[in-house]
Amino acid sequence: MIPYACPDINQDDISAVIEVLRTDWLTQGPVVPRFERAVVDYCQAGFGVAVSSATAALHLACLALQVGPGSRVWTSPNTFVASANCARYCGAEVDFVDIDAETGNLSVLSLSTKLVIASQNGTLPQVLVVVHFAGQACEMAEIARLAQQYGFKVIEDASHALGACYQGEPVGNCRFSDITVFSFHAVKLVACGEGGMACCKDPALVERMRLLRSHGVTREHGADEAWDGPWYYQQQLLGFNYRMTEMQAALGLSQLARLPQFLQQRRQLVAQYTALLGSGAVSPLQTPEAEASAWHLYVVRCRDAEERRYYFEQLRVNDIAANVHYIPVYWQPYYCTLGFERGYCLQAELYYATALTLPLHTRLGTVDVEQIVSVLNSGEFA
Ligand SMILES: *Cc1c(COP(=O)(O)O)cnc(C)c1O
Numbered sequence: 001m002i003p004y005a006c007p008d009i010n011q012d013d014i015s016a017v018i019e020v021l022r023t024d025w026l027t028q029g030p031v032v033p034r035f036e037r038a039v040v041d042y043c044q045a046g047f048g049v050a051v052s053s054a055t056a057a058l059h060l061a062c063l064a065l066q067v068g069p070g071s072r073v074w075t076s077p078n079t080f081v082a083s084a085n086c087a088r089y090c091g092a093e094v095d096f097v098d099i100d101a102e103t104g105n106l107s108v109l110s111l112s113t114k115l116v117i118a119s120q121n122g123t124l125p126q127v128l129v130v131v132h133f134a135g136q137a138c139e140m141a142e143i144a145r146l147a148q149q150y151g152f153k154v155i156e157d158a159s160h161a162l163g164a165c166y167q168g169e170p171v172g173n174c175r176f177s178d179i180t181v182f183s184f185h186a187v188k189l190v191a192c193g194e195g196g197m198a199c200c201k202d203p204a205l206v207e208r209m210r211l212l213r214s215h216g217v218t219r220e221h222g223a224d225e226a227w228d229g230p231w232y233y234q235q236q237l238l239g240f241n242y243r244m245t246e247m248q249a250a251l252g253l254s255q256l257a258r259l260p261q262f263l264q265q266r267r268q269l270v271a272q273y274t275a276l277l278g279s280g281a282v283s284p285l286q287t288p289e290a291e292a293s294a295w296h297l298y299v300v301r302c303r304d305a306e307e308r309r310y311y312f313e314q315l316r317v318n319d320i321a322a323n324v325h326y327i328p329v330y331w332q333p334y335y336c337t338l339g340f341e342r343g344y345c346l347q348a349e350l351y352y353a354t355a356l357t358l359p360l361h362t363r364l365g366t367v368d369v370e371q372i373v374s375v376l377n378s379g380e381f382a
Contacts, residue, residue, distance in 0.1 A: 002368055004323040005187040005297075006361040008262065009251075016254040020246045027245045035249035036197065038256050043162070043172025045180065045199035047206040050249060051213055054159045054183030054196035056242040058086035058129070060209040061179040061198050065127050065153045067092045074114075075129040075157075076106045077328040077348040083129050083157045084329050095125070096330050096344065101351035102286040104133035104299060108142045110347070115150050124150055130177075131157045134325070135189075135294030136287050137166035140176035159183035160296035162190055163263045171294075172199045179205065184248070189262060189294055190255040192248040212239040265362045266295040269369055273298055273358065276373040282311065282356065297325055298360040300376075305353040311376055312356060318375050323357040 020031060036048035051057045067073055073087030077096040084094045098110040111128075118124045128147065130138045140156075147154050154177040158164070162182045164171040172180045182188075184195035200206050211218060216239030221227050224234060267290070274284055282300040287293050302308040308324075315322045328348045330340035343349070358372055 002320045002359050002364065002372070003361070004321050004357055004359045006363050007186050007191040008258070008362040009191070010258075012257075013251055013254045016250040017247050020250040023246075025246050027243060029246045031246040031249040031253065032244055035244075035252045035256075038253055039162075039172070039182065039197055040199065042256060042259070043170040043180075043199065045172045045174060046201035047199065047203065049198045049200070049206060049209045049213060050244040050252075051196045051198065051242040052244055053194050053242075054157070054181050054185065055082040055086065056213075056240070057181040057183075057196035057198040058082060058155065058157065059089050059240075060212050060242065061155045061181055061200075062086045062090045062092070062127065063212055064198075064200075064205045064208045065155070065178060067127055071127070072123060072125040073127045073129060074111075074125040074152075075329075076131045076133070077330055077345045078104050078133055078326050078351060079131040079157065079329060080159070080326060081329055081332060081334075082159075083131055084335070086129070087127070092126075094335075094338070096328075096340075096348075097128075098345040098347045099133075099351060101347040103136065103288075104285055104351060104355075105136060105138045106130055106143075107347065108139050108146075110345075111143065112146055115146060119150060125152050127153045127155060129155045129157050131159075132161035132164060132171060132294075134285065134297040134299055135160045135164050136285075136289075137161060137164055137171055137292065140166055144176035153178045156180040159185075159188060159196075161294045162188070163259050164294035165289075165292040168292075174199060174201050178202065184252050184255075189296055190252060190259055192244070192252040192255070195244050195248045195252060211237055213242045215239040215241060262362050263294060266360060267291065269360060269364055269366075270295050270298055272366055272369045273360075273373065276370065277376070280373075280377045281307065281379060282376055295360060298358045299325065300356050300358060301351075302354045302356055308354050308356050311379060314375055314379055315358075315372065318371070320359060320372055320375065322359070324352075324355055325357050326352070328352055 069091035071092035100107040184192035216237030
């Protein structure tokens with residue numbers, strides 16, 4: 001079976017993890033700060049807070065931006081559920097902004113229309129979580145302008161976009177946002193097994209996320225009267241254990257060194273797909289800047305839902321595991337219990353009905369791409 005995604009672990013990656021296992025530091029050692037520094041250098045971010053998952057990073061990002069009961073957080077329906085759940089963890093209300101069905105990214109037009117209405121009703125969001133779908137950056141300059149105008153904060157869920165660029169600058173530098181979150185889950189561009197990072201320029205937000213990552217406990221006690229010895233520590237906030245292990249960070253460091261190669265391989269495979277698909281039965285998502293995408297996913301659109309189902313099954317029969325990204329988040333039973341109904345974001349639903357994710361990873365060969373495309377181009381709809 002050709003999987004839709006697959007980690008690429010080489011001997012260097014394995015050696016890096018084994019090296020850590022031979023030391024006395026399995027957690028809270030020197031490798032996590034080194035990994036944070038490497039990601040920060042790579043994407044020209046100010047600071048990085050490595051955590052156990054992107055979900056944890058999104059949660060900390062919301063908390064750092066003071067999201068709580070009574071807050072409103074908006075996000076895209078075309079994402080993994082974690083982009084919305086982070087706000088629910090904080091007791092906030094979640095709402096969804098429709099997408100552009102041609103790119104899969106949040107529609108700036110829908111956003112500005114929704115903001116005008118919210119501004120009239122007094123229901124403006126405190127935070128917007130944007131998602132760089134499939135590795136292609138959203139229109140951040142326009143989004144930042146609206147954030148300025150309406151006074152909300154922006155979190156970039158860049159789980160798909162480590163290595164992507166926007167306006168010639170790396171995603172993660174937070175030029176147009178407050179916090180950017182990356183995922184190092186096994187299917188993502190750089191794999192730690194599980195892992196995430198929040199990048200941020202503001203030292204105060206970083207300090208808050210660091211504190212919350214580790215139980216809200218600090219050994220820096222200032223002039224605390226309860227200090228009664230050098231062993232003293234202090235819990236200042238209700239934090240969590242969201243720490244990343246040294247093994248995960250070692251794997252991440254080793255993988256990050258290979259990212260330029262991964263990106264190049266992905267771009268080559270994408271170019272091959274796009275050329276072979278030509279004007280066949282399915283067409284790739286629009287990527288105005290194909291060279292700037294991190295190409296986490298290669299998504300094509302079919303002409304209708306029936307065709308999508310047919311191609312998905314034809315690929316399965318040929319031992320090719322396609323996938324579908326994403327079911328609109330608010331269709332999930334959990335979000336239905338909060339009152340969301342079908343038809344809420346029409347473009348996201350139209351997109352979902354016809355989207356198909358083809359395999360894309362660095363262990364895929366040019367022969368595999370040929371085989372996949374031949375299945376698509378020889379179907380009864382071709
Ligand atoms: C993978 C993913 C997440 C969650 O990442 P984890 O590291 O598994 O918690 C969140 N948002 C998006 C868009 C993702 O693809």
